[in-house]
Amino acid sequence: MSDIPRRTASRTAKLASLPLGAAGRAAAGWGRRMAGGDREEISAQMMAKSAEQLFAVLGELKGGAMKFGQALSVFEAAVPDEMAEPFREALVKLQTAAPPMPGADVHRMLAEQFGRGWRTRFREFDETPAAAASIGQVHRAVWRDGREVAVKVQYPGAEAALVSDLRQLSRMSRLLAPLAPGMEIKPLIAELQDRMVEELDYRDEAANQRAFAAVFDGDPEIKVPAVVASAPKAMVSEWVTGRKLSDVIRSGTTEERDHAGARLAAFHYSAPYRAHLLHADPHPGNFQILGDGRLLVVDYGAVARLPEGLPGPLVQMTKFALENRPEDLMDLMRNEGFVRAGTEITAAEALGYLAPFTEPLHTERFRFTRAWLQAQAGRVGDLRSPEFDTGRALNLPPQYLLVHRVTLGTLGVLCQLEADVPLRGIVGHWQPELFEADAAT
Template sequence: MSDIPRRTASRTAKLAGLPLGVAGRAAAGFGRRLTGGDRDEIAAQLATKSAEQLFEVLGELKGGAMKFGQALSVFEAAVPDEYAEPYREALTKLQSAAPPMPMADVDYMLTQQFGRSWRSRFADFDETPAASASIGQVHRAVWKRDGREVAVKVQYPGAEEALRSDLRQLGRMSRILQPLVPGMEIKPLVAELKDRMEEELDYRDEAAYQREFAAFYEDDPDVKIPRVVGSAPKAVITEWVQGRPLASIIRDGTREERDHAGNQLARFHYSAPDRAHLLHADPHPGNFGILDDGRLLVLDFGAVARMPDGMPPELVTMTKYALEGRSGDLMALMRSAGFVRDGARIESEQILGYLAPFTEPLGSEEFHFSRRWIQKQAERVGDLRSPEAAIGRSLNLPPRFLLVHRVTMGTVGILCQLDSHVRLREIVAEWQPEMFEPDAPTG
């Protein structure tokens, strides 16, 4: 059986070879510069080769390694221009493509999940995979009972072992992997993946979340959630719904298509916590599409968080204070909620200035999310010599807000990839109106 490359030594060797490859290319590039090579041309070639190696290995290994690569893909828009093109091309490949699992493995897994006669459930089953992902792949089929087209997602054999191995190794290597992805923080990303990957291994959990989402968005004019037909621990069957992938719109969409996709994505992200008390926690372009009728198609519910109180009230109120310029109230709330480190010497006006660019999209009727805008924010807080970086070191992100922060930033990253004009203030006001309303009278 040809499953995920899962021998720990083999996977570790491939991952360990990534920083070694970068070091070797850097040394070779230095030698070429000594002999008169053009600095910019050599730097571009090094970036291209590093990107190609990184995402080729991650895609080949699948499992946690590929999941890590897909998580990085959301933040591609923030990569500095000198690295952007090679990373853009390599990252995009990971959003919807990976080496396919042989049909013998598919048969083995479906026999385990549904019994030897699993084929009798289908009038037709396409043995060529329609899509691949980090821990599974999707086949198109026809459900015999009612003749509807369905998507059959099958987990790769060995996925659990591969996930554990990859994430342990990536955690150990986070510091030396950092140069491969300029402008992104590797260590917290790997830690967060570790926290949530366990729940993605049982497709019955995914099916349950998808059923909940589908019920809340039934007949919605803006969002389509495919219905679940059946599930097992390592396989899930849903109705087949075909849309234009967001990656396609990012690549060559018209201005109208980009803006429409961006508004629909923002609408889904900000509505789900208050409407369904759930958060779709895997935002990358491969999980979204646009249907012919304009609705946003949402796929893959392996990573979902429950939001019993909707969007966290502390975050809503903090944003309100920042928008209103209430630096004192903002500082007091951030301290009480644990966003300011103990003993940090920082002025309330400094925090207000630090957060102002992040609340800018909510300050006007329509905001243009662009690569340049997100690059500017990454440069502003990522330059260790800048005043903003010093302020950032005085701040803290409490664990209970980590997931919603990452998902929101991931959604913003996609909006910037789309280069979309979004009526964000209007969308957020519909679902978190208290952010823009006057304070309730007291006393």
């Protein structure tokens, strides 16, 4: 009899322990304060222990819980510094680290996907995983023709685990909201649920990666590993490795951060027009910097299909905001469903809400910082802020949700890098219509 129901119940109990454990530590901390303990020291200890539990639970569960943690890690730059540090390292760990699955499970999955003689496909196969992700882990190997390859193997029971985790996380969305201030957690979880079916079939991921690899083949700035073989739950691709972006974020020089930021922005804004696809998982664990300076991009399980490039209405909204045309902006937003029916919002309020997000495009270069992102999150997430009421009147139509989240996620990573990026030139190369008025004057 399958043990999936028993494992699912165990996962649900562990997920439920997250807010309960935090509440218990808060009560204990309050008791210590009553006894004369130092408030700042107690708060720091509580945050550190909460972060440890966050990683332990989400990392062990993998699946949807780990995927959720990875999505949150992109936005840690928005959390005020005095609260963020303990969670920062825990969330970064979730980008690439998770307890490995047993070797017997790896062998069984490879036999199911490539046949009982799967070992004959490889000259060498490293039993120790090189990396772990939300629904699978990666092993280094040598293909039968001598090429070094990365073998991605899906965890057994990944589908059931994803559904269970995301359902439970959805119930906990209000308790998890402080980890991403100014961001609605429930829509994020719902959107993650919608993408899971695509990510579970590695043949889809292989097709996506092949499309990106063909477009960026020989590119001087971007490297996409070639796909060697694929099956529903296993995938083999070219082994390429460099310096992890999380390491650049943590200890890179100013020049290294700026370089990485420019490469990341170039990839994000060019892909919709070059590949008609958008890489939809922009957490730092999916990016590395190679020795020759190129940005290595991995994990193509989640993509947005954009046959015409970025959606025209989003580009036009940006143009109206840049040109300070509030009435045109409001008309477009109402026509496209960006304003909730029955709500009152002025054109000036809508422009004021969106204007700071176009700020990086007003100058030739823009320094993305944690302080800037924290200010934006505080502005739209503070209950006392006028922009909070404006935000409640706005709506994000489902067809734009993924593009919006990925763009915000990319900006979040740029702020983690604190990179100075020539964003106006990068965006203008692929969306020249945004700056046509400037060129004419």
